[in-house]
Amino acid sequence: MTRDTKTDVTFSLNDLTVTVPEGTTILEAAREAGVEIPTLCWASNLTPVNACRLCVVELQGSRTLVPACSRECEPNAVIHTDSERVALSRKMVLEFLDTTNDLTESPDLQNLIDRYGADSSRYSKPKRMDEDVKIEDDLFIRAYDRCVLCYKCVEACGDDAQFTFAISMAGRGSDMRVSTEFETPLPDSACVYCGNCVGVCPTNALQFKAEFDLRQSEDWDPQRQTSTDTICSYCGVGCTLEVHTQDNEIFKVTSPSDHSVTSGHLCVKGRFGWQYVQPPTRRSPTNH
Amino acid sequence: MPDLKFGDAAPDSEECSAIDALVAAPTLDRRGERWVIGGRTREQEARHLLLPGLHALQDAMGWISPGGLSYLAERLQVPIADAYGVATFYDLFHFDPPGSEQPVHHVCVDPVCAIGNSGSYIAELRAKGALVHESPCLGQCERPPAVFIQAKNGASSDLSDIAQSPAAVAADGPLRLLKRIRHMEGSDLQTYKRHGGYTALQAAIETGGAKIIEVLKESGLTGRGGAAFPTGIKWESVAKQEALPKFVVANADESEPGTFKDRMILENDPFSLIEAMTIAGISTGCEKGWVYIRGEYTTAAQRMDRAINEASASNLLGAGILGSTFNFDIEIRRGAGAYICGEETSLFNSVEGYRGEPRSKPPYPTEQGLFGQPTIVNNPETFLNVLEIVNYGVDHYRSAGTPESPGTKLFCLSGDVLHPGLYEAEFGITLRRLLARAGGVTGDLKAILLGGAAGSFVDSRQLDMPLTFEDTREEGLSLGSGAVMVFSTGVDIATVLTRLAKFFREESCGQCVPCRVGTVRQHEVLTQISNRKPTTREDVLLTEIGSVMTDASICGLGQTAASAVQSAIQLGLLR
Numbered sequence: 001m002t003r004d005t006k007t008d009v010t011f012s013l014n015d016l017t018v019t020v021p022e023g024t025t026i027l028e029a030a031r032e033a034g035v036e037i038p039t040l041c042w043a044s045n046l047t048p049v050n051a052c053r054l055c056v057v058e059l060q061g062s063r064t065l066v067p068a069c070s071r072e073c074e075p076n077a078v079i080h081t082d083s084e085r086v087a088l089s090r091k092m093v094l095e096f097l098d099t100t101n102d103l104t105e106s107p108d109l110q111n112l113i114d115r116y117g118a119d120s121s122r123y124s125k126p127k128r129m130d131e132d133v134k135i136e137d138d139l140f141i142r143a144y145d146r147c148v149l150c151y152k153c154v155e156a157c158g159d160d161a162q163f164t165f166a167i168s169m170a171g172r173g174s175d176m177r178v179s180t181e182f183e184t185p186l187p188d189s190a191c192v193y194c195g196n197c198v199g200v201c202p203t204n205a206l207q208f209k210a211e212f213d214l215r216q217s218e219d220w221d222p223q224r225q226t227s228t229d230t231i232c233s234y235c236g237v238g239c240t241l242e243v244h245t246q247d248n249e250i251f252k253v254t255s256p257s258d259h260s261v262t263s264g265h266l267c268v269k270g271r272f273g274w275q276y277v278q279p280p281t282r283r284s285p286t287n288h
Numbered sequence: 289m290p291d292l293k294f295g296d297a298a299p300d301s302e303e304c305s306a307i308d309a310l311v312a313a314p315t316l317d318r319r320g321e322r323w324v325i326g327g328r329t330r331e332q333e334a335r336h337l338l339l340p341g342l343h344a345l346q347d348a349m350g351w352i353s354p355g356g357l358s359y360l361a362e363r364l365q366v367p368i369a370d371a372y373g374v375a376t377f378y379d380l381f382h383f384d385p386p387g388s389e390q391p392v393h394h395v396c397v398d399p400v401c402a403i404g405n406s407g408s409y410i411a412e413l414r415a416k417g418a419l420v421h422e423s424p425c426l427g428q429c430e431r432p433p434a435v436f437i438q439a440k441n442g443a444s445s446d447l448s449d450i451a452q453s454p455a456a457v458a459a460d461g462p463l464r465l466l467k468r469i470r471h472m473e474g475s476d477l478q479t480y481k482r483h484g485g486y487t488a489l490q491a492a493i494e495t496g497g498a499k500i501i502e503v504l505k506e507s508g509l510t511g512r513g514g515a516a517f518p519t520g521i522k523w524e525s526v527a528k529q530e531a532l533p534k535f536v537v538a539n540a541d542e543s544e545p546g547t548f549k550d551r552m553i554l555e556n557d558p559f560s561l562i563e564a565m566t567i568a569g570i571s572t573g574c575e576k577g578w579v580y581i582r583g584e585y586t587t588a589a590q591r592m593d594r595a596i597n598e599a600s601a602s603n604l605l606g607a608g609i610l611g612s613t614f615n616f617d618i619e620i621r622r623g624a625g626a627y628i629c630g631e632e633t634s635l636f637n638s639v640e641g642y643r644g645e646p647r648s649k650p651p652y653p654t655e656q657g658l659f660g661q662p663t664i665v666n667n668p669e670t671f672l673n674v675l676e677i678v679n680y681g682v683d684h685y686r687s688a689g690t691p692e693s694p695g696t697k698l699f700c701l702s703g704d705v706l707h708p709g710l711y712e713a714e715f716g717i718t719l720r721r722l723l724a725r726a727g728g729v730t731g732d733l734k735a736i737l738l739g740g741a742a743g744s745f746v747d748s749r750q751l752d753m754p755l756t757f758e759d760t761r762e763e764g765l766s767l768g769s770g771a772v773m774v775f776s777t778g779v780d781i782a783t784v785l786t787r788l789a790k791f792f793r794e795e796s797c798g799q800c801v802p803c804r805v806g807t808v809r810q811h812e813v814l815t816q817i818s819n820r821k822p823t824t825r826e827d828v829l830l831t832e833i834g835s836v837m838t839d840a841s842i843c844g845l846g847q848t849a850a851s852a853v854q855s856a857i858q859l860g861l862l863r
Contacts, residue, residue, distance in 0.1 A: 049799075050648055050800075050842070051799050051800050051801070051842075052800070052801050053800050053801050053802050053840040053841070053842075054801075056839070056840045064838070064839055064840065064841075064847060065839045065840050067648070070648055071648075085835075085839060088832065088835060088836065088839075089802070089835070089836045089839050089840040091832075092802065092806070092832055092833065092835070092836035092840075093801050093802060093836065093840065096801050096802070096805035096806060096809065096836075097801065097805070099805075099809070100805055122825065122829055123809060123812070123829075124812075124816060125812070126808075126809060126812060127808055127812070148801070149798065149801075149804070158367075163291075165292065165367030165369055165370055166293075166367075166369055167369050168367070168369040168370045168372065168373030168374075168643075169373050169643060169798075170369075170372055170373045170376040170377075171376045171377070171798070172376070172377050172378075172626070172796075172797055172798055173793065173794060173795070173796040173797065173798040173804060173807070174793065174796070174798065174804060174805070174807075174808045175798075176797075176798035176804065179369070179372065179373070179376075180369050180372075181295055181354070181357065181358075181368040181369045181371070181372035182295075182354050182357075182372060182383070184295070188296075189293075189369070190292070190293035190367065190368070190369065
């Protein structure tokens with residue numbers, strides 16, 4: 001309906017002239033033009049929060065850098081996505097994350113750290129996120145020393161997907177954490193175990209218990225893993241599932257974030273209700 | 289059945305009555321199977337009562353219990369995890385039973401109070417068995433060491449009445465903005481009117497809003513909160529917006545270290561602020577105003593509240609003000625210990641019952657501000673200037689100051705000066721003259737921190753710089769909030785810097801990575817350097833940390849968190 005009234009915006013992106021419909025973000029325009037901008041807290045199925053600041057770009061006339069993920073293109077703007085200022089900011093953000101979090105299960109961030117030359121060794125005794133892994137059920141675990149506070153899980157639990165509101169950012173500054181009220185264990189909280197928080201987590205801070213057990217047993221081997229697309233068998237909605245297996249054992253279920261029905265989000269049954277397809281070989285007969 | 293799950297913990301009867309007094313009637317129709325009102329609509333109706341509700345619980349019980357929070361969240365239909373996230377954002381809310389009926393003494397440990405022996409004061413209090421919390425600047429820098437006593441049942445106090453000394457208010461030249469302050473002890477409406485109060489509102493009603501905005505634009509008045517945005521243009525832009533309702537907000541969340549002008553205005557001249565906000569309302573089509581007062585300013589909040597009631601009773605607020613067709617009301621919101629809530633968009637989130645995290649700009653407040661509506665946000669000092677301009681005209685206003693910085697400015701002098709206090713002076717006064725006006729530096733001058741923690745250091749080489757927006761801008765400085773913190777050679781600047789860095793580390797909201805982590809890393813490096821010249825490696829690291837905070841943080845807090853540190857290094861204050 002609004003498409004007819006939208007006008008086009010023409011601006012300069014890395015010295016290329018680009019024309020996009022009004023309302024397009026710099027990130028969308030850049031990707032359309034084949035210009036890569038790194039992101040962390042941005043996801044196609046969530047509202048941009050522009051908190052990680054990895055996607056900042058230089059906008060001529062602006063005192064500060066601007067976040068490409070949420071800033072809309074303006075007519076005649078002159079934008080540079082890879083200037084020295086931009087590169088320095090990205091390098092520093094990556095150093096800040098690398099000195100604060102365990103990023104060993106975040107290959108995308110590791111690649112960026114290499115690319116921007118981030119060097120964590122120049123910080124002596126930086127304060128790190130240092131927390132025990134929270135294991136409160138058989139479905140997923142929470143390893144908050146990997147949490148980069150990108151807000152994705154809070155958004156997915158809230159009004160970007162699930163409307164359950166079981167978790168929120170709590171505390172302030174470097175003491176900020178994702179938390180239920182008074183750190184109530186998840187089973188006692190409002191959590192409905194849809195696992196949509198796990199689905200959007202970029203650093204594996206939230207992961208399936210099955211995946212966690214595999215990694216803990218040091219049997220984790222991407223070479224032996226496959227992903228199989230199928231349709232959820234529970235109800236008539238017909239959500240597409242991607243079933244991730246290692247040696248034919250399921251360790252994770254996801255849905256594509258660009259899927260027209262799910263936008264990547266599932267319910268507890270689709271996400272976790274797969275035990276019936278594989279025999280409970282690991283359960284002893286007495287342990288019912 | 290309800291669609292939100294709340295905690296199982298049961299509230300205490302005191303907690304229930306504290307909340308029931310605030311939330312007049314149940315907001316829900318419990319007859320239906322599902323609540324009739326859902327989602328955002330329901331939220332907007334009650335969520336803005338979350339912060340007052342948290343204050344009510346803290347005040348009644350001395351802490352916020354799971355049962356109390358659960359009850360509050362259910363009454364407001366706010367998810368309890370959200371309510372917890374909001375509550376834990378603020379320093380003045382506690383989540384463990386206090387274990388005693390004793391009040392908490394919040395004692396300032398920021399640079400000026402540290403010079404004023406807050407360390408030994410804290411030791412003294414602790415020796416007496418008092419509960420002490422080391423606090424950031426409490427905005428009482430004219431009488432260090434500052435203390436705020438947080439007690440139950442409305443007994444909290446910033447001791448403002450007891451310590452108020454008239455010598456702390458003075459001027460270089462005729463008093464304009466501060467002329468009523470000395471007479472307004474007790475702050476009643478009759479006294480205010482006797483000293484020229486409400487003539488500006490009467491004039492504004494007669495001449496109409498368009499004329500007022502025109503006059504403001506001609507006057508060259510710019511915002512006094514630090515950003516110096518032209519006030520007339522801000523008002524005009526809100527006046528042009530068609531969306532309704534629109535709001536006027538007075539940002540009195542004064543928390544910039546070394547700044548105490550807004551507290552003095554609210555405590556001693558609250559009707560000026562009410563009158564000027566009302567003029568803003570009738571000039572731009574806003575019918576509702578909010579005064580956001582920092583949580584530690586208890587005396588200011590009480591006097592403001594009393595003044596609003598008195599004005600309402602005299603038809604100076606409410607419907608049909610002074611017999612006109614204009615309506616305007618003012619509501620107070622108290623902060624709860626968070627420097628960041630002085631950032632205008634954080635302030636909106638705080639009022640609306642969300643975490644006080646800044647929003648991305650654009651959109652600007654004049655288009656989408658409080659509750660997503662067009663909003664005027666000004667500092668109390670800016671509002672006071674409006675009265676001067678409306679009462680005495682543009683020519684008179686511009687007879688003080690410089691063409692680019694017309695009028696007068698309030699300066700908060702603190703630290704090593706003989707008479708710390710609030711000084712009004714024409715723009716263009718030099719630092720040297722300002723210091724002389726305050727009785728001079730006690731000892732030999734080492735450095736001055738201009739503009740608060742977010743400002744920059746200057747030294748004796750810049751004493752003849754005229755204090756105007758244009759001159760400070762040329763020097764790469766900022767007048768900021770008007771804080772002038774003076775340090776003599778007896779002060780260890782390294783300790784001051786480390787404390788400033790700690791201030792930002794503790795006050796960062798945590799939303800964006802550059803500020804959340806950058807403030808911590810900056811503090812770590814400074815602690816490591818302590819009192820010596822930084823090595824090249826440390827210097828590069830500090831510069832790069834400063835650079836990403838300045839360039840890539842979401843709001844002004846992160847963008848200025850390296851300013852004082854960088855300026856101190858450039859001046860060679862660390863050795």
